[in-house]
Amino acid sequence: MGVAIRLSIESVLNESSGVVILPEDKGFVDAVLGQAITPAEYRLLSEAARRITVTDHFRDVVRDFDCPEGRTPAGFRIEGRLERDGQLVFDLIRDIGYEENGRRRATPLIFSADSANPYEITAIKEMIGNLTCNPGIIYDLFLNNPKANVGGKFATREEVMAEIGRVLGPGCDISVEINDPFETNIDRVLEEIAPFEQTLNRHRLVVKIPHTGPVNRENVGKLLSGDGRLDRRYDQGDTDDYLHGHKLALELQKLGYRTNFTLMFEPHQAPLALQARPAFINAFVRHRLIASQRFSRDLAAFDASGDETILLRLKEFMIANDYLSGSDQDVPLTRVAGIARTFLKHRRFDSAEGADGLDNARAGLRWLKTSNLPETRLIICSMEGDDNMPDILSMLSEDEFREMQGRVVITSEPNYIARFSSSPQVVAYQRRFMKAAQSASQAGAAR
Structure with a gap:
């Protein structure tokens, strides 16, 4: 059985890759480093990426919602593109299917x-x-x-x-x-x-x-x-x-x-x-x-x-x-x-x-x-x-x-x-549970 290895953007940041993050970008780029990538994407980025940065729009969104450093607001998915000069540029795309830090909501619906x-x-x-x-x-x-x-x-x-x-x-x-x-x-x-x-x-x-x-x-x-x-x-x-x-x-x-x-x-x-x-x-x-x-x-x-x-x-x-x-x-x-x-x-x-x-x-x-x-x-x-x-x-x-x-x-x-979060059986089971809890409480008080 093979071992599942999780790769992320952060995995690309190693000495051999030569990928850099400029100091002025770090607070923003930290928010995308946890994004998962495939082995094929890892190989490509390790070979071709030279710098990780974000768009001006990305910065504006984070500032508009006063988001803490290293985080992105809910309601946006994170998308990256590799440009010809080796810049890996991330942007935030409005999408209510996502929560903070580009995490998907619990269900697509x-x-x-x-x-x-x-x-x-x-x-x-x-x-x-x-x-x-x-x-x-x-x-x-x-x-x-x-x-x-x-x-x-x-x-x-x-x-x-x-x-x-x-x-x-x-x-x-x-x-x-x-x-x-x-x-x-x-x-x-x-x-x-x-x-x-x-x-x-x-x-x-x-x-x-x-x-x-x-x-x-x-x-x-x-x-x-x-x-x-x-x-x-x-x-x-x-x-x-x-x-x-x-x-x-x-x-x-x-x-x-x-x-x-x-x-x-x-x-x-x-x-x-x-x-x-x-x-x-x-x-x-x-x-x-x-x-x-x-x-x-x-x-x-x-x-x-x-x-x-x-x-x-x-x-x-x-x-x-x-x-x-x-x-x-x-x-x-x-x-x-x-x-x-x-x-x-x-x-x-x-x-x-x-x-x-x-x-x-x-x-x-x-x-x-x-x-x-x-x-x-x-x-x-x-x-x-x-x-x-x-x-x-x-x-x-x-x-x-x-x-x-x-x-x-x-x-x-x-x-x-x-x-529609409820059902008749919810009431029935709560009745049973609460009676049991009440009995336990009364028994404890008697002791």
């Missing part, structure tokens, strides 16, 4: 929190690699909620995000959604982003950009007044409107920002979203599954009975949930049934592929697998109930998707994620 409540995320901070929020989460669920924002301690979005950054530390990406996704002046968008870039720094800031569909600057006011109904259906927009979010995300990407492209509910949204080169795409689960279940149930009841009142109620549901527009009150019931059947067909609801509502996630992973964007991850979001989390974890254990676990982020409210 990453969990995330949908929250802007610093108190709420404190309990889960060691378990997550990402946090995502939108204006509803920031304002409705926290800032303007006295029960959450205890004593009104936080007054602005910027104050909240600064505290969240402090709580989570460098290893978590933080997605912040802009308040006005319909802005066409990139300078104004950058002005809104600037405070977060300063507070969170660009390393962990992710700018969340939503699909805009048929909504634009001129008609968005309809969503904010009256019954909140748009007068055009989701599939009656203009090309510029549909692709506004894509273009904004791509422009930000070209300026060096990572983006989280959100509001993806159907499988066909993924390949177009990837054209914007985002760091994250999304697959929403909860509301679309509820809608599909309603479509299936009502259509089956109508087909069995011919009762048109079923379709009338279905039409009301579809208007309330924007499958139909506010101007579709007089749409024929045959059209109502046709639209519902089309969604069920595209979602493959009558098959194992879509019955659990995860057809969107499956499609997203397949598109990621064939994309030229190896750093992009899929966020599976918007979950509730007893089945969503177990179904997602079951899907990711399937042969087709097991290798894609490192490209997935599961996000929800912290308590929803945390509840």
